[in-house]
Amino acid sequence: xxxxxxxxxxxxxxxxxxxxxxxxxxxxxxxxxxxxxxxxxxxxxxxxxxxxxxxxxxxxxxxxxxxxxxxxxxxxxxxxxxxxxxxxxxxxxxxxxxxxxxxxxxxxxxxxxxxxxxxxxxxxxxxxxxxxxxxxx
Amino acid sequence: xxxxxxxxxxxxxxxxxxxxxxxxxxxxxxxxxxxxxxxxxxxxxxxxxxxxxxxxxxxxxxxxxxxxxxxxxxxxxxxxxxxxxxxxxxxxxxxxxxxxxxxxxxxxxxxxxxxxxxxxxxxxxxxxxxxxxxxxxxxxxxxxxxxxxxxxxxxxxxxxxxxxxxxxxxxxxxxxxxxxxxxx
Numbered sequence: 361x362x363x364x365x366x367x368x369x370x371x372x373x374x375x376x377x378x379x380x381x382x383x384x385x386x387x388x389x390x391x392x393x394x395x396x397x398x399x400x401x402x403x404x405x406x407x408x409x410x411x412x413x414x415x416x417x418x419x420x421x422x423x424x425x426x427x428x429x430x431x432x433x434x435x436x437x438x439x440x441x442x443x444x445x446x447x448x449x450x451x452x453x454x455x456x457x458x459x460x461x462x463x464x465x466x467x468x469x470x471x472x473x474x475x476x477x478x479x480x481x482x483x484x485x486x487x488x489x490x491x492x493x494x495x496x497x
Numbered sequence: 498x499x500x501x502x503x504x505x506x507x508x509x510x511x512x513x514x515x516x517x518x519x520x521x522x523x524x525x526x527x528x529x530x531x532x533x534x535x536x537x538x539x540x541x542x543x544x545x546x547x548x549x550x551x552x553x554x555x556x557x558x559x560x561x562x563x564x565x566x567x568x569x570x571x572x573x574x575x576x577x578x579x580x581x582x583x584x585x586x587x588x589x590x591x592x593x594x595x596x597x598x599x600x601x602x603x604x605x606x607x608x609x610x611x612x613x614x615x616x617x618x619x620x621x622x623x624x625x626x627x628x629x630x631x632x633x634x635x636x637x638x639x640x641x642x643x644x645x646x647x648x649x650x651x652x653x654x655x656x657x658x659x660x661x662x663x664x665x666x667x668x669x670x671x672x673x674x675x676x677x678x679x680x681x
Binding site for chain 2: 362363365366367368369370371372373374375376377378379380381382383384385386387388389390391392393395396397398399401402403404405406407408409410411413414417422424425426428430432434435436437438439441442443444445446447448449450451452453454455456457458459460461463464465466467468469470471472473474476477478479480481482483484485486487488489490492495
């Protein structure tokens with residue numbers, strides 16, 4: 361039963377990504393040109409509601425449907441891994457014009473070349489796992 | 498119905514993305530798409546090569562179901578809720594497309610990169626491969642992507658996520674403004 365729920369959440373997320381045009385290469389390109397408010401509006405609105413949702417969950421100690429407290433684990437403290445990793449991710453995000461969520465959505469939309477991006481992203485993840493100990497974190 | 502067939506406005510989209518995160522939190526999970534790439538690696542036996550992949554990937558199966566849903570959602574949205582039109586990007590952006598050899602009369606995705614015929618050009622394939630590798634490598638290095646850091650992490654007011662998002666934009670701006678003229 362819960363499995364269907366996860367698929368449904370993903371299903372609506374996929375529709376949102378496609379219909380908001382956040383999954384379109386053109387919107388990402390335009391965002392990095394600062395020539396439209398569209399993507400900033402999407403991220404800004406998501407963030408504004410997201411902050412309210414998280415604060416309400418914390419304030420009222422709302423529990424998940426399993427009855428467990430909702431805990432959001434803080435990320436480990438570091439500067440270099442977030443900055444260097446972030447820059448590398450940003451280079452790829454702009455070059456392929458898609459981030460991981462939209463990559464999956466575009467697979468469903470039937471854009472065959474995105475499969476190359478997906479396979480390469482899996483490869484990139486694998487390379488990180490192999491090189492992790494040698495990288496500054 | 499007509500409303501749903503149009504591209505959705507940013508405020509509706511942003512609100513619904515926040516709701517996606519909220520539902521996952523209420524289900525005791527978290528909103529983050531790039532960790533699925535790690536789960537793929539772990540499920541394919543990458544744990545034999547690196548301890549990084551030796552986590553219990555089966556505990557992340559729920560997120561793979563979200564991915565299955567996202568793929569289905571992409572199929573339904575593109576086939577039944579849209580006519581595949583090019584987004585109505587700004588005139589300034591349209592004008593700048595010519596400088597990177599991408600037509601301003603296009604579809605949802607630029608056919609110069611995302612049509613099957615574009616794959617006959619080795620350069621296109623290289624762009625897609627390098628882009629993908631950077632996305633996968635960078636997302637794990639930074640510990641998250643747009644969903645995990647820019648939405649989930651910033652919603653929780655986490656400093657690491659702010660640093661990562663600043664990094665995302667530095668990378669994206671360098672790519673589009675400094676490297677695109679050399680690549681395209």
